[in-house]
Amino acid sequence: MNRKEFYTTGEAARLLNISQSTVSRMYDRGILFGKLNPITGKRTISQESITTLMKQYNQSVDGLTVPKKRVLLGTPDQKLVSSTKKMFDGDDRVRIEHFEFGGDILIQCSMAPPDLLVLDERFPDIPCPQIIQSLRRTEEQKSLKILCCPERENVSLCDTWGADKVVTKEEMNQGTSKNDVISLLDISDEAPVVVQTFEHRRRWPRVAIDLPARVWIYRLHKAHVREGGTARVADLSLGGAHLAEIQLEKKTIPSEPFRMVLEVDQEPLKDWRVHCKVVRLESNGGLEAGLQFVRLSKTKQAMVEAIVQNSRSRSQSMVPV
Secondary structure (H helix, E strand, C coil), X not given: CECCCEEEXXXXXXXXXXXXXHHHHHHHCCCCCEEECCCCCCEEEEHHHHHHHHHHCCCCXXXXXXXXXXXXXXXXXXXXXXXXXXXXXXXXXXEEEEECCXXXXXXXXXXXXXXXXXXXXXXXXXXXXXXXXXXXXXXXXXXXCEEEECCHHHHHHHCCCCCCEECCHHHHHXXXXXXXXXXXXXXXXXXXXXXXCCCCCCCCCCEEEEEEEEEEEEECCEEXXXXXXXXXXXXXXXXXXXXXXXXXXXXXXXXXXEEEEEXXXXXXXXXXXXXXXEEEEEECXXXXXXXXXXXXCHHHHHHHHHHHHHHHHXXXXXXXX
């Protein structure tokens, strides 16, 4: 098992127990964030945003790990073995298991279907097309991803055997087919081109807003004892807020771990309340704070989402055609 910084939309969907299309929509709306490849349009989702969303909806994050992808490589060709392993050298997301005989491949697939089966066109015991046909006959193996690796002159023949993808041995040996393998495994490429990235821990898109608020500070070990004050919500996001003009009644900040309760009672956040972690404090002529929401109900979250969505819609309508 491995824990990593970014997940494919398919992996994120499995972790969140939602559809892949829902993950994509949540990414486009800014509820989930990560990286976007501008050429392929492929999204990768940040582990941090998945964790935040799971905690927000009281889902356990203990299972926020994704098993290594198991690639079963069937070939007597040691050069193909070497080039395939080299393709994922140092990539702990993938585990490659190698077998030289077709019979072993069938046994392994029946015991534990791999995430991807890579087949040579020739085996010393069972012809490759028979291996594929045998696997496709069983209900458990119909959806098994199969990559066939023939010699260049046999590509058209291999196309008729029922593999999901055909890549020549030459392409595998040269490493030029890695994107094909990655696509079948449903994992992100090693270095996607980043056009959306948020290096600071405050990773949510911000919406400028100006609302009066009440705040209460409480120490973690004395949550029932709270010190009040006022502030203005300067901007807002799906994950947090920025407060300005903070005025505390006791004029002091605790020297030990503390959190803050933020309350707003003015449209569009009428009767709105959330517990927050203070992730940044600034004092330069006035006290300001960056907050991260930690306990936000679904109803209150929907109010924030509406504000962010409306702001984006207005911004898009102002873009000249």
